[in-house]
Amino acid sequence: MSPFAVTDSRLLFLNPKDNVCTAISPIPGGITLHINGHTVLIGQNIPLGFKIASCEIAANETIVKYGVPIGSATRKIAIGELVHLHNMKSDYLPTYTLDKEDSHDRRQ
């Protein structure tokens, strides 16, 4: 799996199909690192457990982690950029919310 060899050891790919990787130690903003063979300037602090884009991601493109979709980009995301609530959203249809409303109805 070649991407693993040319990526900084502070970043973890959970699956070769992923377009995000996970910071496994805090990464200070302003440093440069290797991601997927590219040298990338990290623009902001990345705390442990947070995701950064491992390639350029277009608006509406699926975000892939664990080899599966975990949501989609709400705008274009550059390689090395933090991926979180400000630039991605859930694609999951929240049936959970509907269920919750049902249960409220029942309780009342």
Added chain:
Amino acid sequence: MTGGNELRGYLRQDGRKGIRNYVAVCYLVECAHHVARAIATPFQERGVHLIGFGGCYPNAYASRMLRSLCTHPNVGAVLLVSLGCESFDRNGLEETIRQSGRPVDTLIIQQAGGTRKTIEKGRSWIESALAAMESSPHTPMTVDELVIGTVCGGSDSTSGITANPAIGLAFDLLTAQNATAIFEETGELIGCEHIMAQRALTRDLADELIAVVAKAAQYYATLGHGSFALGNAEGGLTTQEEKSMGAYSKSGSSKICGILKPGDIPPTGGLYLLDVVPDGPVRFGFPNINDNAEIAELIACGSHLILFSTGRGSVVGSAISPVIKICANPQTFRRMTDDMDINAGRILEGAATLDQLGHEVYDSLMATARGKQTASESLGHQEFVLTYKYFEPVGPSCLPLA
């Protein structure tokens, strides 16, 4: 394949084999708990485990659970301890155990003359059972005869990136050899049911997988138990499906062969989902009051051992089946080393890869199956809990291979 694959097991009459040869002392109501514990305690280090049900009023689920646990392949003999006036069907349970070929006896405290006399009788029965079990047939066993369950408890933001995917890789190694692997906690799969359904063996099973997660979502919502909290986002998780994937990654990547309910024995090797959320309207309170409630259900499905992922640091083991502790967080591992079997947090320190950890989990479970004590076993952990629940049997499309 890493490590040796040769195993030996205690052959039971139903053809299943145990990796341990334990005596279960089983109380049938809380009123008999003290007597049962007093009988078992002096023999704790000789493989005598305490299980039981505290309720006085009958419950079909609890009855089925105890029948499954008392005839589990790791159990070689059973002593039932009854107060005498509780409603539990002790005769039916004793008959099930007798028909399984295991030595069994029932002590009824009210008839035996009270606490002291029952304890004496019980201890003397245990002595003779342990002596008889020394000659239990111990035969060659193959990997495909193993049933392995997994659970997570005390999770933190490291669980989903270290220990859980490492367990998933070990599950893939097991299912590739046609061993049986069971994952559970449908309430933690909310948001990834459609991803999971793509791995179902059949179209109908895919629909059932989506339905069991919807049932869990409904059940937890009724209890007012949310799923994605602000704290999750503060730990770097962005979406519900991402959070659920962390727990779901324990299941690995093989096809899902079916859905079990507590006490169902998987009909084949391969990967199964255990549905632990009760059927019907919400009753009897919270579905799983703690991790051991789920562990007991995995064991009732025949699990020989349990792979337990923890980030914050659970210490529990279980009666009947060994529990292997896979610690996701390296700081927790350093703080609680004696309680842990595997330091999956090494991934975070660049000291091991996910792939190495997956093989380490596999090697550890094989060593445990060959008799090596786990950390929780050596510390004497034998937790057990069983509460009231209600389940309906699984439908035919849940088990396409049966």
